[in-house]
Amino acid sequence: MKVVVNQGNCIGCGACESICPEIFQINDEGLSTVIGSEEDFNNHEEEIRDALDSCPTGAISEDAPVAEETVEPVVEENTEE
Numbered sequence: 001m002k003v004v005v006n007q008g009n010c011i012g013c014g015a016c017e018s019i020c021p022e023i024f025q026i027n028d029e030g031l032s033t034v035i036g037s038e039e040d041f042n043n044h045e046e047e048i049r050d051a052l053d054s055c056p057t058g059a060i061s062e063d064a065p066v067a068e069e070t071v072e073p074v075v076e077e078n079t080e081e
């Protein structure tokens with residue numbers, strides 16, 4: 001599981017950092033930044049979910065693979081008999 005922080009929505013409350021400091025860190029501007037390696041993400045999945053659920057502004061979201069956003073379903077129009 002990987003997450004991203006939309007800093008435009010972050011109010012710098014620090015909840016995510018206190019729940020999982022291995023992944024979230026409040027930067028110099030007072031906004032949450034995602035830190036940590038792939039291994040950290042795998043090792044702290046539960047805390048990451050807690051942080052995601054605890055964020056008061058919904059600034060944290062799961063980082064969806066790009067392919068999922070760009071693939072559109074193919075609709076075949078074949079109504080002729």
Ligand code: SF4
Nearest residue numbers: 010011013014016055
């Ligand atoms: S919990 Fe949400 S609003 Fe609070 S610092 Fe983290 S990302 Fe920002």
